[in-house]
Amino acid sequence: MFDEVSTHYDRTNAVLSMGNAALWRISTTKAVAPRAGERILDIAAGTGTSSAALAKSGAHIVAADFSEGMIRVGRERHAGNPNIEFVQADATALPFKDAEFDAVTISFGLRNVVEPKKALAEFYRVTKPGGRVVICEFSTPPVKPIRVGYFAYLEHVMPRIVKLASSNAEAYDYLGESIAAWPNQPTLSSWLREAGYSNVAYRNLTLGIVALHRGGIKPADSQSTSPAS
Incomplete structure (x- = not known):
């Protein structure tokens, strides 16, 4: 599915988010706080697109994606950026060392x-x-009127907008359903703690339509690469 929408993927995201995608990317980049040499x-x-924003810091970014089509487009767009390395990878079985x-x-x-x-266990590893x-x-927007309007x-x-903006509108049929079925902010925070991360916190963006889970710092004195019990 993502192979089929890779060509106009970024444009469609910008339209569907009503321009907020760029703001969310800025917030995420600030939360990651990339530094040269990392x-x-x-x-x-x-x-x-997100990797390029992170790479401006001088950090080396490994851009991983399950979709071969996405990786192909990314390599073409960022061929001149030595700080971005594209790798096709499964989030639940990452091909990287501990x-x-x-x-x-x-x-x-x-x-x-x-x-x-x-996947979270792999991130921790x-x-x-x-x-x-x-x-x-x-x-999940915490305020009910906003939540109702958003859904x-x-x-x-959204389905009508997708038909105008996407190169393959049918591929986006799942989007609304997947968002509605996704767990709320406290639940995802609990998953991060279960994976082994500490100091977990989140911040709502755009009235809670998006949440930035920006803590999740692994303890500096941890000696284990397996999730904490």
């Missing part, structure tokens, strides 16, 4: 993983002691 894993990186990355981040991709808890995880994902938008308005 090695950062950007999972579900798609065409590398404790390899200073930070792991994923934006709007964890929702698409069949076994998200397994490849994070260095003292490293951090940042997750930006659609979530109405997903069900009735």
Whole structure:
């Protein structure tokens, strides 16, 4: 499905989010706080838009995605950027060593993983002691009128917009359903703690339509690469 929408993926996201996608990317980049010389894993990186923002710091970004089509477009777009390395990878079975990355981040991709808890365990495994995880994902607006209006938008308005903006509108049929079925902010926070991360916190963006789970720092004195009990 993502192979089929890779060509116009970023344009469609900008339209569907009413321009907020760029603001969410800025918030996520600030939360990751990339530094020159760091090695950062950007999972579900798609065409590398989020990776490019992180790479401006001078950090080396490994842009991983399950979709071969997304990776192909990303490599073409960022061929001249030596700080971005594209790798096709499964979030639940990452092809990386234990404790390899200073930070792991994923934006709007964890929702698409069949076994998200397994993916979180993998994120923990490849994070260095003292490293951090940042997750930006659609979530549940806490205020009921906003929540009702948002889900109405997903069900009735968004499908019409997709038909105009996407190269394959049918591929987006799942989007509203996947967002509505996704757990709320406290639940995802609990999953991060179960995976072994500490100091977990989240911040709502755009009235809770999106939540930025920007704590999740692995203890610096941790000696184990397996999830804490």
